[in-house]
Amino acid sequence: MTTLSVIGNPANRRVTMFVRAALDAGLPPPRVYAWRDVLRGGPLPGPGEVVRIDSAGEDAEVDRLLRGAPAEAEHGEIIGGAAAYAGLAAALHRVEAAGATLLNAPDDILTMSDKRRCHALLSARGVPVPPALPAVTGYDSLRAAMRSAGWGRVFVKPAHGSSASGVLALTAAPGRVEAVTSVERAPGGRLFNNLTIRRYDREADVAAIVDALAGDGLHVERWFPKAGVDGRTIDLRVVVIAGEPRHVVVRASRSPLTNLHLGNARGDVARVRGLAGTRAWDAAMETCARVGAAFPRTLMAGVDLMFGSRWERYAVAEVNAFGDLLPGVLDRGEDTYTAQIRAALCAV
């Protein structure tokens, strides 16, 4: 019988739900390799093991190990995204070399975890994405690039960010600038990820935030006006498993940032489907399948799909390598982890 393993932070809910799904499927208990041990040179899964690689996020010590930084970042501080990404790349390549069967290919995880590379790949595959600005190195370069593109509204995203951390919805016009974001700028200029959405309208503050984030790389896209339902902005998280769009959650927000941990609500999928109409809905799901096909060595991809204010338009905001934490959402009676385990066992 196949033995499943997982590399992740053991307390992480994605890990515990995956383990639970394996036990419920009648499999032996998966072996859990903690990222903190893997990063300290501990044992790696080897030939004969089938491995889910889970996120290394949400653990301060693992983050320090990834960044190779002895200095303590404060809780929630937005710091060192590029260094953490480099550490992750090195670790994933060691995991790959150890010879286990991986459910998600390291190169795909790394592409999804760099919004610039992911956007370029999707764009090359003809997947609809909002247009992006060429490399932005700071606030002045951002404003210059916006002027030459003729864009007044953009989304500024840390290249290696997730969970809306460091994302700014930015509107700029002559003499006026406004950024909507979960970034909190502390006295002294350090940036923190916060659960409260803030508005900054002093240009000096916005410039300081953008300049601080730019050191770790930025991806800037034109603001895609998202569909609204009952006065809330919405988008979808679509979990693609083995190439098939499966579990869907509507994320509804009073701000332009829909990430659920920001206190946003789950919306009604059937209602959104009705508003979009069969043709647009099917085309959007077909697009999600094409995103999955862009990552052929990866079992699961979490696609953030935006419908436009005119429902027949849609675009992909990003692809999440670990975007399957949708507790309580079933498709064909399976949660996201059970669906992946079944798909994986059929393939192995």
Ligand SMILES: Nc1ncnc2c1ncn2[C@@H]1O[C@H](COP(=O)(O)OP(=O)(O)O)[C@@H](O)[C@H]1O
């Ligand atoms: N180009 C865009 N136009 C409008 N909204 C966007 C755009 N890009 C992202 N968003 C919104 O911003 C939020 C976070 O964006 P996302 O790209 O998914 O980054 P993260 O990894 O931080 O979740 C989501 O609510 C998404 O709908």
Ligand SMILES: [Mg+2]
């Ligand atoms: Mg997202």
